[in-house]
Amino acid sequence: MNFRHLLVACSVVWLAGCATSPTTTPSDLAPLKPLTKAAPLSSTVVSLENTEDLWSRIRKGFAIPDLEHELVQEQEQWYGNRPDYIERMTTRSSKYLYHIVAELEERNMPTELALLPYIESAFNPQAVSSAKAAGMWQFMPATGTYFDLTQNAFRDDRRDVLASTRAALDYLEKLHRMFGDWHLALAAYNWGEGSVGRAMKRNERTGQGTSYTELSMPTETRHYVPKLQAVKNIIANPEKFNIELPPIDNHPYFQVVDIKRDMDVELVARLADIRASDFRALNPSFSRPTIFAAGTTQILLPWDNAKVFKRNLEAHNDGQYASWTVWVASNTMTVASAAQRIGMSESDLRSINNIPPRMMIKAGSALMVPRTSQHLNDVATHIADNGRIAFAPEVTSVTRRTPVKVLRGDSMGKLASRHGVSVANLARWNDIKPNAKLRTGQSLDVYKTVRVVASGASPQRSNGTKNSRPTITKKAAAPKVAQKRKAAPTKKQR
Template sequence: MFVSGCQMTQQPDILVVNEQTPADFVAAQPNDVVNALTLDALNDQQIVEEAPVFDDVWERIRYQLSIPVPQNRAIVSERNYYAKHQSYLDRISKRGSPYLYYIVEEVEKREMPIELALLPIVESAFDPFGFSQRAASGIWQFMPETGERFKLKQNWWYDGRRDIVESTRAALDYLSYLHKTLEGDWLNAIAAYNSGEGRVLRAIQKNRQKHLPTDFWSLDLPKETTAYVPKLLALSDLLKRSDEFKVTWQPIVNAQVVDVVDVGSQIDLALAAEMAQMSITELYRLNPGFNRWATDPQGPHTLLLPLDIVAPFNEQLAKTDLKQRIRWQHYVVQKGDSLSVIAKKFDTSTQSIQTLNELSSNMIKVGQELLVPLSDANIDNEHLSKQMRLAAAPVKKQTVRYKVKKGDTLWDISNAHDVTIQQLANWNKMSADSILKLNQELVIHKSSQAVQPSRLEQSAKAITYKVRKGDSLARIASKFKVSVDDIVKWNKIDSKQYLQPGQKLKLNVDVTRT
């Protein structure tokens, strides 16, 4: 009785059973203990399933799709539209083939939803020169202000919004920020990428005040944004169920096909194309961020090149002296010259002249010899802007005699002939505030450059702009870097006529100037 009263139940020692445990040791244990411990060991073991290896980037994306796609009217409508336009899907694959693998790699590195790699389809259909009526540019369609906010350099030489590498970095930075700001909701983050986080935050706050849900489908957002997210999800669904909808995604090799090369200094892009043994058109297709014939003197000096060309290109680059990377000519400084005057004369920049001549300041003197950057590349190219092609075109002098009409002013005439009021006054030996007389004859000296229009008309994009409240012709012209006269001519309207909100205007915009 004493023994039974003090008896305690002894628990077995904890044993770890795994593939290294001797069989005879396991066999000596009670069955119930071994079974329990073996089960625990299996539960604790982490089973890592290796991802399949794909030959096609589209298959790689399909395997990772994770955002649920509700079968609502908006998504079904967008999906059916895409499914009926196989030629559009083919164009997407062709345009995206140099870029998509890189974008997928960057999305995966950040552990973001793979659906984001499809966003450039919605934004621009992978057109690096894509341009919107709101002045957004590039495959990720950055507005100028948003581009600046996410450190995309934009100047005369270069526009980072069109740079594939830099714009992808900035877009994923922006989406990460939006995801965090909007409490981890990816659909709301994607909506905010289209309309701005302020608008989405206000819509969320409005619903909270009414005790309503704050998911994307419950928010009151602009019409464009309510269609934007369904477009992305429709593409995702169509990719996932391509067999069901009988569409084909033209294969894109699931391998690195391009690499970034830092050339370390300003370089003539025509020379870079020669060194890479590729056409300048191919070079600009991979490097659409450059506005001119060379990289920005202040950088970036990085080029995206086909992977198999990188090694021979670097060999050629190592043999090329820094000064030989820019094509140049000798120039002797004349009276009245300044670096800015010389730069304007040769359609280059003061920084480029300074860099080439290793000048520590803007000070120059008469008789000083300078090397001035000059490109002799073939500039009749579909990817180059009007300014780039004009820079190397032969100049022809032309004298025009103009007879003053009723209502004419020096400002009107100078603007119509693309000269300054002061030039017009000097040529006709009058003051800039002179009163013109009816039928008075004026002499106008113009320099014309014979440039054949490119297939894409100097990187111009025809867009339709919807007039907003407070808009004027001058304001719209300034925003899109065109003239009032051009807007009037393109739309056959009266320049004195008031614009109406909602009115649509046709604009031909050079994407390298915005």
């Protein structure tokens, strides 16, 4: 089977196992000229002298000492009893493994680390844990910011294939320099460098050893390295576990392509002659229907389709490139007010920007809006890089009755003044005359207008993040081994 046919086969298998929700645009794009179809393999793929598959290359780069522990056998049995799960994971990983292996070799790091996303996310770049860790390397928001992973209203680089891999390897290198041992570095990646350091100091104080197996640690971290060792053993000798690994060519799956203007995801996919779901699998950091070139100058496309995209883009002279742009709220306002100013329905504005019920849009929020003659320009760099959407609970006015006591010496005028109401209203509310004599201790009703948060409104939240560098702290606990989309490994909040 040649590379092109294999690539198509792997893509079909992956698509069968992973559903992707397409994103719609407000209006149909103008008709395109006839598209160039993907060229034959010989015109787009360089020949390779090394014909070994990627699995062989990975095995040759194994360099972490094997962990001998009963938990490894438990994990081997768990994975070995689930060949369908292994097949789905490894097929999904075929899009990303070559890049990760190449990056590891460039840094002279063990290739076992290319298997870590199997443990973190089952190689799903769209995975999100209950603790808000995201991407195939499962970064928490604060840790992602620390490692320069942009998170704003339009993209989340914790999901980006290139950026998240760079950040994960940076972090693993840092941890290995810190501990001088890959097992401890992996434990710190999961549990937190501070937690591992403190566990080592506790053992040192009591004269105990400080290796991975000798430290006292949470159950999730205790199982973390055995999981990786089990996957390593299966990759090293799949026949022993009656596992058949899908073949992966020792060749890049994708190419990096430059873009110079805002473009709809659907248009990019059409020009590249691929499905939108295939595009999103390689570019999972884009959560919106339009890519803003000022914030993202590069995209990933399947190897065969990159040249197709470039040819079709050069020939694309009719119709618009982007159906959406960004409008920034000048002040805090209701969704209805914003929709009226923009010129779109309130329901559409809520839908495209994921605005919760009973929430107001805070000043400075960057909202996706249809690209019209009033909103025509490509999005500016400072908005594309820093755009955020922040909400505040809606506030409504209600009138509340409050009983008040007459104090010694009170008159109607003095009592009304003390509570900020008029004498006429005070008399009307209590069915007495405006000049009525009051008795000390007498109870009267006062009605006041107060502002309250709309019923059911959640606390303020924002899908943007500040550009600070927080101290990395311990993460939340992770789920059981059987879960496919695991919760945040402990590196995430550190």
